[in-house]
Amino acid sequence: MSPTIDRHFDAIVIGSGPAGSTAVRELAEAGMSVLLLEAGRELTEKDFTPPVYGEPKGMGLDLGVRAKRILLDHQWNQARRSFYSDTSSRFLVNDAEHPYTYPLDAPFLYIRSRLLGGRMHAYGRVLQRMSDVDFKAASLDGVGIDWPFEYKDIAPYYDRVEELVGLYGDDDPGVEHPPPGTYIGPSHLNEMEMEFKRVVEERWPERHVIGYRFQAPFLDRVPPGIRQARRTGNLTIRTHAVVTRVTTDPRTGLATGAVFVDARTKQEHKVVGDIVLLCASAFESVRLLLNSGDSRHPDGLANSSGLVGRYLLEQALALGYGDDPRHPGYFGPSTQAEPDPFYGGSGGFLIPRYQNLHGQTEPFKRGYSFQGLAGRVPVPEDAPGMFGFGAGIEMLPQYGNHLSLSRRIKDAWGVPAPHIVIRNDDNDRRMVKAAVRDINEMMDAAGLRTNFVASNFGIHSKQVWPDFNPVQRAIFRLGIRMSVMNGVSIHEAGGARMGHDPALSVLNGVCQTWDVPNLFVTDAASFPTGSTEGPALTIMAVTARACDYIVRAHPAGELTRPTQDVVL
Numbered sequence: 071m072s073p074t075i076d077r078h079f080d081a082i083v084i085g086s087g088p089a090g091s092t093a094v095r096e097l098a099e100a101g102m103s104v105l106l107l108e109a110g111r112e113l114t115e116k117d118f119t120p121p122v123y124g125e126p127k128g129m130g131l132d133l134g135v136r137a138k139r140i141l142l143d144h145q146w147n148q149a150r151r152s153f154y155s156d157t158s159s160r161f162l163v164n165d166a167e168h169p170y171t172y173p174l175d176a177p178f179l180y181i182r183s184r185l186l187g188g189r190m191h192a193y194g195r196v197l198q199r200m201s202d203v204d205f206k207a208a209s210l211d212g213v214g215i216d217w218p219f220e221y222k223d224i225a226p227y228y229d230r231v232e233e234l235v236g237l238y239g240d241d242d243p244g245v246e247h248p249p250p251g252t253y254i255g256p257s258h259l260n261e262m263e264m265e266f267k268r269v270v271e272e273r274w275p276e277r278h279v280i281g282y283r284f285q286a287p288f289l290d291r292v293p294p295g296i297r298q299a300r301r302t303g304n305l306t307i308r309t310h311a312v313v314t315r316v317t318t319d320p321r322t323g324l325a326t327g328a329v330f331v332d333a334r335t336k337q338e339h340k341v342v343g344d345i346v347l348l349c350a351s352a353f354e355s356v357r358l359l360l361n362s363g364d365s366r367h368p369d370g371l372a373n374s375s376g377l378v379g380r381y382l383l384e385q386a387l388a389l390g391y392g393d394d395p396r397h398p399g400y401f402g403p404s405t406q407a408e409p410d411p412f413y414g415g416s417g418g419f420l421i422p423r424y425q426n427l428h429g430q431t432e433p434f435k436r437g438y439s440f441q442g443l444a445g446r447v448p449v450p451e452d453a454p455g456m457f458g459f460g461a462g463i464e465m466l467p468q469y470g471n472h473l474s475l476s477r478r479i480k481d482a483w484g485v486p487a488p489h490i491v492i493r494n495d496d497n498d499r500r501m502v503k504a505a506v507r508d509i510n511e512m513m514d515a516a517g518l519r520t521n522f523v524a525s526n527f528g529i530h531s532k533q534v535w536p537d538f539n540p541v542q543r544a545i546f547r548l549g550i551r552m553s554v555m556n557g558v559s560i561h562e563a564g565g566a567r568m569g570h571d572p573a574l575s576v577l578n579g580v581c582q583t584w585d586v587p588n589l590f591v592t593d594a595a596s597f598p599t600g601s602t603e604g605p606a607l608t609i610m611a612v613t614a615r616a617c618d619y620i621v622r623a624h625p626a627g628e629l630t631r632p633t634q635d636v637v638l
Contacts, residue, residue, distance in 0.1 A: 087188025
């Protein structure tokens with residue numbers, strides 16, 4: 071049973087994924103008393119019964135598993151996740167309990183997880199740094215605002231969180247972006263991937279095919295940050311705690327704590343603390359800010375700028391999937407990392423962004439990178455080796471892409487459902503067109519047979535899955551249109567962006583809200599712009615940096631007013 075909460079804490083952390091698990095470690099190790107509120111449960115060993123790996127259905131088209139999840143677990147949205155599998159699906163939410171809405175002309179696939187550790191139990195574990203290519207992107211093309219720090223300011227915190235989670239990777243000479251990390255061991259490309267690397271780099275020298283930079287498995291199934299925080303004795307964890315709002319003092323306007331509903335009993339509880347950190351994931355943290363409005367904050371907490379919920383970000387997606395009869399069978403996982411009996415091996419190839427790195431050289435702004443694998447999907451010995459890769463396409467910040475609260479639909483605990491509006495613009499379309507071109511030319515150059523190419527805007531190959539029968543092909547065409555849409559990248563960000571100016575941002579450079587100085591938002595909601603990289607590692611680094619400031623400012627009583635220029 072979860073402990074009864076009847077004490078005052080130095081800090082209350084809401085959410086336990088990449089941001090929350092990092093925050094509790096940083097604060098608890100500094101001697102602060104920390105309460106972690108997690109809406110879901112803690113996993114046990116029986117949750118990690120290894121799946122039975124059978125013959126692949128292609129693109130995760132195991133219709134039997136999907137049908138079970140839809141019918142028995144009510145996962146009609148979650149089951150549309152691309153590359154769907156038993157391991158990636160069993161830890162996602164029940165859609166009946168967690169509704170959301172979107173405009174009919176802007177469908178969105180919102181993949182969510184409520185567990186101690188959050189989506190760290192359901193993501194690909196690829197962790198890459200961002201750089202000034204991202205942090206100063208707005209200075210280059212005038213879209214959005216720059217981040218309120220530079221790479222040199224965040225680099226020490228990247229080092230710190232990489233050492234915490236354990237990262238495999240290589241220094242990769244010639245690759246400027248993303249920067250190299252701090253690694254515990256090398257990455258690994260198999261024979262099929264090495265051949266692809268040779269062909270691509272000979273034909274296009276600016277395209278570097280490198281090994282995954284990926285997190286070591288945590289076989290105790292507890293994120294390393296939470297594990298280390300527990301050892302201090304300063305951490306209290308309350309699971310099944312669905313936070314409904316952040317509370318404030320009507321006199322001072324400062325945050326006083328939070329109200330949560332027990333997910334099982336529906337009983338409401340109130341907790342108090344000196345500092346509140348929202349780490350619930352980008353859209354959930356924004357939803358909490360909007361639902362925490364009061365007479366002093368009528369439009370939502372920390373929303374004097376009117377920008378809470380604005381400038382949502384995601385990544386558009388383009389996918390290529392094929393096979394290679396010259397390399398039959400299964401090449402197995404990486405031999406570098408400790409094997410994981412549940413998730414299998416981690417590994418594959420990355421092609422970092424190579425567009426617009428030194429000024430505007432393309433007919434679009436920003437760029438895209440690729441992530442893929444070859445020969446790592448189990449197939450019969452004489453079957454062609456499977457190959458797949460996808461482009462993560464940076465979406466520009468747009469005011470019109472926003473999250474608001476539904477006026478009529480609530481979740482199972484009475485919290486208004488999020489209404490998500492994310493539309494693609496012409497820049498997205500130009501980048502998708504370029505990425506599809508690059509996918510086709512690289513697959514052709516490598517001598518691969520194409521099974522399909524698709525994106526947010528539909529299927530781009532004349533024929534799909536040549537070995538399928540007409541019924542299978544028709545099912546695939548329907549399924550791919552339902553799954554490859556905005557949201558499928560699961561890299562949502564924005565909604566409470568950082569900046570230098572309170573009129574143009576919600577947070578300062580250490581994720582402190584301008585309006586409520588003891589309230590911080592350290593997950594991807596804080597991002598002013600997107601990236602071609604996944605957000606997880608940067609979420610951890612940004613959180614570690616914010617906590618460094620909190621640890622210094624809290625005992626000095628400095629968290630009663632916002633700080634515009636923070637020096638760490």
